[in-house]
Every structure is written in structure tokens, then in C-alpha cells.
Amino acid sequence: MTETDDGRRRFLLASGSALAGAWVVSSWPAIAAAHEHAARAAQTPGPQAFGFLTSAEAADVDAMAAHILPSGDTPGAREAHVVYFIDRVLATCFSDRAPVFRAGLAQFQVGFHLACPAARSFAAASSADQLAFLHAVEATPFFAAVRQLTVMGTLAASQYGGNFGGAGWKLIGFEDQHVFTAPFGHYDRDYAGFVPYTKEPKR
């Protein structure tokens, strides 16, 4: 079970008494099952089978995503399993636009071949050649789509195939919990309370 799951379970159990309602109890088995399924899916290590992308397409998309959100001291697109997210949404919720995406990718690959004829593919090229080409195409709709999907794959909940192990949320410092208590941040820690206004302001 992931931390997320555990947090949600504790939250649901704790809030049952506060609500004095039946919904938590009655919905609990379904919620638990759904979350355990999602957690298992998210923890399946790659390589997974791709549902839409060919492995050559996936390699190029993965290489692009790795420049958009590079790895380093903190997780990047690769640690978040972004390419699996992209593959999954193109096969499902964004399938309407998948042909446009594929056409954009084909054009990207042709463009790269013309720019770097010696490289076998974008994914196989040197990092310097990849970067130079990405800078050349960063204003194209295809680049915008890959950038969008990379960010989504990093920060969307892990049941969509990315944000592996909460990597994206760790990157930005977001805690996935269902209950927080004040103080929430540094600046509200020592707030002295609201001081009423004594004089009427000029309007």
C-alpha cells in the first residue's frame, strides 16, 4: 500500500465519526479496491507494453520528455514514468487527438533526420544534438503537446500511469493528504490575529 492509500484510509476512517453518516462505511470496500488496484498498477515496473505508441515512437517521446523535465538531484520525467502516461492517455481519454499527435511526431522525426542525418533516431542521438533540435522546434504545436503531456504525466495522480511513486509531487513539494491543520506555512505560524480598523477610510 502506498502512503497515499494509507493516508486516504486513515482519513476516511477518522472522518466517519465526525460525519455520523453511512456513506463512508457503505463505500469503503469499493474505495479500498479501487485504490489498491491503482497502487498496484502504478508500482508495476517498466518496461510495460505500450497501447498506442510503437517502441520507436515511445523512445523518441521519452527522450523529449527527459529534456523537458530533466532528471537530476530531484526526479524528472523519466523517474515519473511520463512516457507510460503519454501512451495511456493517447490510447484512452485523448484518443481523439492521437492521430494528430502521431502525425506531429512523424514530422518531428523527419525534421530531425534532415537536421542530423547521421543519427539513427532522435532517441539515439547525442544529448547536444537533441537539445539543439528541440530549441529549433519549441514553437511547434507538437512540441507544445509533448510539453503539456510531460507536465501532466509528472503531476497527474499515478493511476494514469505517470507520477510514479509520487515522483512529481515530491519534485514540487506537494503533500497528498486529506487532512491538514493550521499552521499551514511559515508565515501564518505567528499571526497575532485580525486587528479591526478603527477609522473610517476615505472613499
Next chain:
Amino acid sequence: MSPRQFKLNETVDFIVVGSGAAGGVMARELARSGFTVLVLEQGPRLYPADFEHDEFKYSFLAGITNDPKNSPQTFRAGPDAPAERLITNNPMAYANPLVYARLVGGSSTHFTANYWRFHEIDFNERSVLGGIAGTGFDDWPISYAELEPYYTKVEWEVGVSGLAEASPFDPPRSKPYPMPPLPVKSSGVLMERGARKLGLHPFPAPMAINSQAYRGRPACVSCGFCIAFGCEVMAKSSSLFNMIPEAEATGRCEVRPESYVFRVETNERGRATGVRYFDRDKREHFQKARAVVLSANGAETPRLLLNSESARFPQGLANSSGVVGKYLMFNQQTATHAVFERELNEYKSVQVTRVIHDFYDSDPRRGFYGGGGLDARMGRQPLGWALQSSGDLPKWGPEYKARLEAFPRSMVCAGHATSLPLETNSVSIEPGLADAWGIPAMRVTYNDHPDDLAIGRFLRDRASEIMDAAGAQKIWSEEVAPRNNSVHLLGTCRMGKDPSRSVIDQFHRAHDVRNLFLCDGSSFVTSGRGQPTMTIQALAFRAAEHIARFARRDEI
């Protein structure tokens, strides 16, 4: 499922179309007045356990909102511009210009819950300032004083947290708030610090969220997922959690979900006889009623009227004025981002904890019409925050990644302001485009008046000054530019005394149809300064009282 179920061959006293902020109040008040009420809601009925912290689903897959895939809309920037499907915040999917929550509870389920009252000036501004050429700028046929008791009713019966008379600009009130304000967040503290230095008057935000257990619902647990989400603990004062179950508890109200009303029928005398709707299996039904109330929101109410045209009402129902769908208003909005040295963690707790009304009134010395409020808030949920890419912000690579890491140290000072009513801004019917039920789709025409953009720029600059005075390390603002989408859907069936220039009278009765009432954001004459739901609910409480009176006297 509601305990009371009406048969299809029964004639109910009232059909209420829509179960949101206005529809919920209408249902409860009319049922409590002794009438039978059938609420037809196009979306499903969900419960707190159904709601999720799933930003991708709720913000990008139309999780609980009208879905562009089955309910498409088009947009054009003026009557002569071509109308097109929109792609806005996601190149992977079409977007709708007018967005609302499509489930029982309507948009009161996913709202942020900002609940300031309109001020006195919002109702008589034309008399005070004079007319504005080329616009439909007008007084409301009702005053703040007439609405005040109903604002109080919203605060006490729907449930609003706040601190009475904390703002020196607040309009008069007959009672304090029933609950104290929610705990201040770092964004509120910082805004207050900066604003007080500049001589401004920030005050605790009035929010329709429980700060303590109230009327059978628990206090907020500060999970942070209010804006665009349904509340998982019922602390948000949504119709789904208060008005709807209270209406059902009378034993006289049925809420029928997944019931998509597409036509109001009328008889030879020009009276509404009932409505036609599709059930969840797309089977068509007709339900009879003595009177019909449309609270379908500022987008769907005018569309329904326009799609209910007949030989007697060739321009659409209740549209002899030709005003149905016109004077659409969005509320001008601005966002000024600020990054501070230490963490704020704005993703925790409710979105807004401090508000400023020093710039609420229009001031002729500024050289343009308009006024507004500022608030301190969480900018966006993680995905929305990471995807916003205004100005010279890095969009990818190591610098972009570094920007993302500033998430916990960031906040937004947001502006909420006037939009002038323009006849050319409208909801109309898109020729040749239908939804998944075969019903003609909506076409949205919108272009901000220059004064709307001017007040946006003015508030954006004040927000920057406040964030600077608060000690921000980095400040940037999103561009103030003509808008093509909104969740504030206002003004499209405006209220007025003159039947040739308005759709409903001061009691929300359609001028043209004696037993048809309209009450939601479409009733607005002017836009206020944002945060319209409080006023929509106050109008609904007031309207329901009058409608019940008419029904008792057989005047419907």
C-alpha cells in the same frame, strides 16, 4: 433517490430545471411552502465518497463539468468573427467557453465558495454614475436593502463563515455571520502585511465553507481541494449537501438526476405546460407542471429558451424583447503570482482567507468605468500551476524545473472585477452543430469592453504593489487580455421593469409567460465585482417567496 417520486402522468406544481445554487434554494423553499416540486438535473447524483483529489480528471477530463465531447460549444470574438471550437488550456482536447458543474448541486458543488455580498452600489450604479454609451449598463429593479434579508438568510441557512463589519466598505447587515472565519493562511498573512503597509483594509474572507460543525455538517478539514472539486466531507455549503436534502425531507420534492431538459412546452394561451427531457438512456419524456422555474445557469437557461421556439414564440420562448442570451458577462479576472523566501503551502486549506475591497467602487478619476476586489489565494492546483506559462517564464528544461520547485513558496493575489453588459456578448444557437442528444448547441460570442480590460490592468498593478510591500522575491502577472472562457455565467436573461428591454420582471417572472420563472446568474443586470453565487442564492430565496405567493393566489 428522493423519497418522493412523481409519476410521468402527474402534474406537479413546479418543475425546477437545475439543482445548483439557485435551483436548490428554489426547490427547498417552494417545497417548504407546501407545493410539489420536481427538480430535473441533467447530471448524475454523486455523494461525498465519489469525489476525488484527481486534478487531471476534474480539470482536464471534464470530471464533473459539462463535457465538450458530448456537449460542444463554439466561440467567436464578435458577431462578424467565425465561430470555432476552442482549444484553451490543453492542446490535446477541445474546451468549452462556458463551464459549469453538471451534477446534482450544480456549480455550487465545485465552486471556490467566495461569498461576499454585493454592495449597495451594484444595484443602482447607473443612477449614480450615468449611462455608458454603447453598453446596456443599467440599474437593477431591486435595491440592496430589498435583498439584505435574503443575504442574511443565505449566510445562516446555507452556511457562511466570516467576520461581520471587518471590512469598512461592507454594506449594512442585519446579523453577524453564523460562523467565525476559517483559519488564516500564509497568503492571507502576507497580503494583509503588504496591504496594511499601503494603507489598505484587508479583511477575513467570507466563505461558504464550515469553519466549525454547522447544521449537521462537519468543519472543513483543510484538504485544499475546493476550487473545481466536490467536498469529500460536506464542509462546503453546496446545494448538494444542504438545500437538496432539505427539500427532499419535506416529502414534496423529487430530485430526478440524469434528466436533461431540452424544451419547455407551451399551450395556445402562451402558458408553460411542462418540459421535455431525456432520461439517462436518452429516452424522451414529457412531464406536466402548473409552473416552470429555470435555474439551469446563465448559459443553459437562455439556450433552453432559444431551443423552445414555437409558432407563437418564433424568436424563442420569453424572447419578444430579443434580449434572451444577450448581455453575457464573465467578471474580469486577474492573477498576480508572487514567490516568497519561505514556504506558504497554499495547497492546504481553503483557497482564500483575505480580501480587499478598497477598489470596489468605480472612480471617475481613473479614467474608466469599473471596480473590483482583490484576494489572497492558492494560485492553482499542482497541474494548473505547472502549466501556466505567462510572459517570460521558462517553459521547459532545468530552469523550468527550478520554477516548479517554488510551488510551496508561491501564492496569487487575484483580482475580481466588473464586466460591462454588451448586447453583442451573447449565448446563441450554433447553426449546424448539435450535442450528443441531437439538441442544437451553444454559440458564445464575447469580447471584453475596453473598460473591463482597464480595470483588470488597474487591479493587476495594485496586486503587484501589495505583493512587493509584502516582501515577495519574484512577482509576475498573467496577461490581461480579451477572454474566451468563464465559469461566471451572468446576465443572459436580464431582470427589468421594461418588457421591451428585459426578459424577467423584478419577481423573476418572464414578461411573456405568466407561469415561467427564471432565476440564476442569467437574471443579473450588471456583473457585480465577481463572486456571484452569494447573490444568485439571495435572489433565489427572494424569488421563491414571491413565486409561492403568486401560486397561493392562483396567479401563475
